Amino acid sequence: MTAGIVDIVIDTPGERVANDYFDSIGLTDEWIRRRTGVAARWWMDPEVPLEDVAARVCAPLVARHGERVDIAALVVVSSSTGGKVPGIAQRVAKSAGLPTEVLAFDMNAACSGFVYGLITGLSLCRPAGAVIVCAVEAMSRLIHKNDRNTGCLFGDGTGAVLLEDRPEFRESSWHAGCDGDRADIMRGEIGGGIQLDGMQVYDRAVRTMSDTVKRLHADGIKSDVIIGHQANTRILQKIREEADIGDAVFVDCVEQFGNTSAASIPLALGTCVAEQSIPKAGRMTLVAYGAGEAWGGVTLDYDLTDATSPRPA
Incomplete structure (x- = not known):
């Protein structure tokens, strides 16, 4: 496989939540930083669809590269979409401006999801072709925010990369x-x-x-x-x-x-x-x-x- 990463878009929609949010449950900024390294996290509006968040980072990749290379596949990775069927990849593809011929599917491997998505995306890259791998997470929808053990650990965000086959790239x-x-x-x-x-x-x-x-x-x-x-x-x-x-x-x-x-x-x-x-x-x-x-x-x-x-x- 001679594909590699040639572009990236990231986003942290929602509200930045500093550690002082957890003062009310007895977790200080100093304690959280010392135990976890976290100073702040971003939490999305719970009503915002994850497919909209994912499409926002995929669309610029399509706009920048869609006419230059054949984007043949879209892998959307998440452990926090909430629903089972249908997944969100097809709606992300449409909103991002990809053609209906694109291969689009969801993947869940929890925190390893982006790496699993990359491994899969690399295998789908054809000569002179490209694949988008997008990770989107709203962990704030899974946690109990007043849980002293996990509430301060998790945040939300999204990022997408374009994998492209290029002759100058070495084997992955x-x-x-x-x-x-x-x-x-x-x-x-x-x-x-x-x-x-x-x-x-x-x-x-x-x-x-x-x-x-x-x-x-x-x-x-x-x-x-x-x-x-x-x-x-x-x-x-x-x-x-x-x-x-x-x-x-x-x-x-x-x-x-x-x-x-x-x-x-x-x-x-x-x-x-x-x-x-x-x-x-x-x-x-x-x-x-x-x-x-x-x-x-x-x-x-x-x-x-x-x-x-x-x-x-």
Whole structure:
């Protein structure tokens, strides 16, 4: 597979919620920052359809590239859409301006969803073709906001990337896995809140993501950028210590967004592009761990030289 990331759009619609929101339940800003790294998160209006939010980041990619390349597929990743049938991908495709011939489908792999979507999208890229992978999450609709264990952790947001097959891109690689016997250590549903076994999640997240980075770099080809699922700064710091990352830029944007599940990696990547804190082109490794239990990582080339506006107009 010689496709890579060539453009990105991200968005955090709704209200920015700082840590002082949780003063009433006895969680201070200092405590939340020390335990999680989170300073604020964004919560959407609960009445806004997720397909509208997703279409807002996909539409600029279609407008910028739709006449230049054949966008053959759209993968929409989410664990917070609420409904089962129909999914939202077809409505996102229509609203974003994609033709009716496009392959569009939903995917749910919890916090690993964007990585799973990328692996799938890379396999769908044809020569001189392109695929959009979009992650959209409204975790505020799953949590109980006054839950001292989980209320302060999660935020909302969306991001979409364009994968394009280019001759100058090198082969991508991926590693993924799952263990259904551990499904109970993280679970949640609309209206039911989120329950998680904090210690098990921490240990498993560090172990699986560190191991995945090592496996992906075993061929000796190092990445310029490493972005892990933005769940918790302490988890990211431990991965940075245990994985062999060399001189790669290791990204931590937890402070700005909290845990946005599948949307966390594209939000972090788009933020780096906007802040010009990573090379404009090179190779990156993206790695995630989430409920299911599911984990995975992908290493691929990218060229974001022209991605100067990662936020929709």
